[in-house]
Amino acid sequence: MARRALILVEGHRSIGLLYAKAAQRLGLYPITLSVDPAQYDYLAVERLQAIRVDTDNLDALIHECSRLRASYDIAGITGFTDLDESVYATVAKLCQHFDLPGPNPVSIERCCDKFVQRQLLAEAGVPMPTYRLAADAMEVESAAAQIGLPVVVKPAVGSGSSGVRLCRNVEELTKHLAYLLGGKHIWRSSPRILVEGFAQGLQYSADTMGNAVIAIGAADFYGPPNFVVRENIFPAPLTDEQYKRIVDVSLSCLRALGLGWGPANIEFRWTEHGPVVIEVNPRLPGWTTPRLIQLAYGVDLVTEHVKLIIGEEWNLRRRHSHTAAARYLAPDRDGILDWIDGTSRAAAMSGVAEVKLYAEPNTPIVRKGDVRDCIGHVIAVSPSRARTETILQRAVDLIGWSITPF
Structure with a gap:
C-alpha cells in the first residue's frame, strides 16, 4: 500500500513546521x-522532504504532484507563505x-485581491472604510484628497x-509613494494601490473555520505610521453585544x-459606529495565533x-477557557544585533x-515596517486576563538586547 502524503506548497517560518x-x-x-x-530552516533541521519546483507555475506543480502520485497516495494539498498570498x-x-x-479557487483569488474583496463586501453591505483604487502617484494623491487625511495606503x-x-x-x-513606486517595494505585476480612510479604534480579529467563528482576539500596535503588531490576546475583552456583532x-x-470552506481570518477596528472590516484573509493566520488559540x-x-x-x-x-497573550519584540533602530539575553530566565x-x-547575535537588523521587523516573541497563559498580562510583562522585562547602529 502506498504511503499517504500531504503536499505542502511552499513553507512558512512560523506555522510551516506546525503543519508538518x-x-x-x-x-x-x-x-x-x-x-x-x-x-x-525547519525543513533541513527536521529532515523533511522538500522538492524544488517553480511554485508560480501551476502546470509545473501539477506535473510534480502527478509524478509523486506514482509513489505516494496524496491525501491532501495545502500551502502558505509569509508575504505572498497567491x-x-x-x-x-x-x-x-x-x-x-479544498476551497473554491475563484473565491480565493477574489479575496486575495483587496480591491475586489472590498467591492464584494460593499455589495453585501458589510461596514468598511471608504476606499479608492489607484495606479500611480497622481491617482493616490487624488484619492487621498477625496477621502481626506489620514489615509491608509497599501498594495492591493x-x-x-x-x-x-x-x-x-x-x-x-x-514619502510612502516614493517607497512603493521607487523600486523598493516588490510588485508581482503592475502597481495597484488601495487608498482607504483610517478607521480609528481598537483592533480585533475573528478566526473562522468553515462557517463557524472559533475565536476572537485583540491586538495593539507599535507606533504609527507602520502597522507592526505589539501584542495579541485571546479571548478579546468584549461585551456580549460586541462579540455578537463581530460574529x-x-x-x-x-x-x-464564498469562504465557507477551511480557515479564514477577519480583521476589524471597533469604531464609533461599531465593527468595521479592515480585511479578510482566506487562510489560517501565521505567527502566534494558532498557538494562542490552542x-x-x-x-x-x-x-x-x-x-x-x-x-x-x-x-x-x-476544551477549556484561559487567557493567552503574545508580546512581539521589535527593535527601535537599524544596525547589528550585538547580543540578546534573558530569554532562558523568561522561559523558566x-x-x-x-x-x-x-534573530541571532551579529545579525544585521534592517526594519521594513511590517511583520519582518520583529526579532522574537513571548507567550504567556493563565486562567485570568490580569494574571496573564502580569506574567507577560514580567517575562518581557527580563529580556534585553543591544544594537549597534550601522
Missing part, C-alpha cells in the same frame, strides 16, 4: 514543494485538479502588512466572499485544518508558554 508535525501525527508523510526549499489560489486550483478537498495584493502605511499628512503620503459581520464576510481554548486549528484537507472529521469544540517563569527568537 500535524501531518506526521495523523500518519501522513509531509512533502514540501518550493522554489527555494533552503529558505525554510499561493492560496494556486493550492485551491491544485486541489480542484486532483479532485481533493500582499500580506504581513508589507507596504502598508498610515499617511497622516501630505509629507508622509509623498454577525464575520459570517456576512464569509457569505459575501492555549486559550484547547483547539488545535492546524491539526483540525489538516483533517479537513484529507477529508477526515474535525473537532472544533473548546511559571505561566510562560513560549519564548522564541527569530
Whole structure:
C-alpha cells in the first residue's frame, strides 16, 4: 500500500513546521514543494522532504504532484507563505485538479485581491472604510484628497502588512509613494494601490473555520505610521453585544466572499459606529495565533485544518477557557544585533508558554515596517486576563538586547 502524503506548497517560518508535525501525527508523510526549499530552516533541521519546483507555475506543480502520485497516495494539498498570498489560489486550483478537498479557487483569488474583496463586501453591505483604487502617484494623491487625511495606503495584493502605511499628512503620503513606486517595494505585476480612510479604534480579529467563528482576539500596535503588531490576546475583552456583532459581520464576510470552506481570518477596528472590516484573509493566520488559540481554548486549528484537507472529521469544540497573550519584540533602530539575553530566565517563569527568537547575535537588523521587523516573541497563559498580562510583562522585562547602529 502506498504511503499517504500531504503536499505542502511552499513553507512558512512560523506555522510551516506546525503543519508538518500535524501531518506526521495523523500518519501522513509531509512533502514540501518550493522554489527555494533552503529558505525554510525547519525543513533541513527536521529532515523533511522538500522538492524544488517553480511554485508560480501551476502546470509545473501539477506535473510534480502527478509524478509523486506514482509513489505516494496524496491525501491532501495545502500551502502558505509569509508575504505572498497567491499561493492560496494556486493550492485551491491544485486541489480542484486532483479532485481533493479544498476551497473554491475563484473565491480565493477574489479575496486575495483587496480591491475586489472590498467591492464584494460593499455589495453585501458589510461596514468598511471608504476606499479608492489607484495606479500611480497622481491617482493616490487624488484619492487621498477625496477621502481626506489620514489615509491608509497599501498594495492591493500582499500580506504581513508589507507596504502598508498610515499617511497622516501630505509629507508622509509623498514619502510612502516614493517607497512603493521607487523600486523598493516588490510588485508581482503592475502597481495597484488601495487608498482607504483610517478607521480609528481598537483592533480585533475573528478566526473562522468553515462557517463557524472559533475565536476572537485583540491586538495593539507599535507606533504609527507602520502597522507592526505589539501584542495579541485571546479571548478579546468584549461585551456580549460586541462579540455578537463581530460574529454577525464575520459570517456576512464569509457569505459575501464564498469562504465557507477551511480557515479564514477577519480583521476589524471597533469604531464609533461599531465593527468595521479592515480585511479578510482566506487562510489560517501565521505567527502566534494558532498557538494562542490552542492555549486559550484547547483547539488545535492546524491539526483540525489538516483533517479537513484529507477529508477526515474535525473537532472544533473548546476544551477549556484561559487567557493567552503574545508580546512581539521589535527593535527601535537599524544596525547589528550585538547580543540578546534573558530569554532562558523568561522561559523558566511559571505561566510562560513560549519564548522564541527569530534573530541571532551579529545579525544585521534592517526594519521594513511590517511583520519582518520583529526579532522574537513571548507567550504567556493563565486562567485570568490580569494574571496573564502580569506574567507577560514580567517575562518581557527580563529580556534585553543591544544594537549597534550601522
